Amino acid sequence: MAITTTGFSHVRLTVRDIEASRRFYDAVFGWEVAFELPADADEETREQLWFLFGGVIYQVPGGLFGLRPVAPGDDTxxxxxxxxxxxxxxxxxxxxxxxxxxxxxxxxxxxxxxxxxxxxxxxxxxxxxxxxxxxxxxx
The missing domain is CATH 3.10.180.10 (2,3-Dihydroxybiphenyl 1,2-Dioxygenase, domain 1)
Known part of the structure; x- marks a missing residue:
């Protein structure tokens, strides 16, 4: 039996530099941010948003698109x-x-x-x- 899906949910890309990636994706697409850790987040908020890994998740038509900044600086x-x-x-x-x-x-x-x-x-x-x-x- 095949798995029944209802559509696309999300894609997350692993990136090296979140600031450079944010500037690019913001300039090209201008998507609304769905999730990001506020700079002044308390410990409870940090625990709730653990899945961000220091990145950002945008709301895009039909789903979510995230950037996860955990790649080594020399990765390609x-x-x-x-x-x-x-x-x-x-x-x-x-x-x-x-x-x-x-x-x-x-x-x-x-x-x-x-x-x-x-x-x-x-x-x-x-x-x-x-x-x-x-x-x-x-x-």
Whole structure:
């Protein structure tokens, strides 16, 4: 028997530098923060938010997206190793991909040109840790 799912819940990426990652994800996506440890958190709050590991969890359409800053400073991402290949986010139109290029170029993010992937257009780019991200728009 297969497991019945009701949708996507969350993804959390392991990052090296939470400040650099926060600046990037805030500038690119501007998502609302769902969970983060307040700087003045008391011990009870710290215990309740133990699952953050010093990171942040954003509210995204359809679920949650988190950053967990526990990677060693010299670690690198590779989509060619076992694990994550990339994370893709849907956008409504090709025009939104063109707007995304402007955002990515403004912050100096590494990116490709928009590509025709058959049923959709895709824009591939990388976060500060080199994690492969993608935006896709239907044709």
């Amino acid at each position: 991402f590779s989509e060619n190793r076992v694990g994550l290949d990339h994370v893709a986010f849907a956008v409504p139109t090709r025009a939104e991909l063109d707007r995304a290029i402007e955002v990515l170029d403004t912050i100096g993010a590494s990116r490709e040109d928009v590509k025709d992937a058959g049923a959709m257009w895709i824009l591939e780019f990388r976060d500060p840790d080199g994690i492969a991200l993608e935006l896709s728009a239907p044709k």
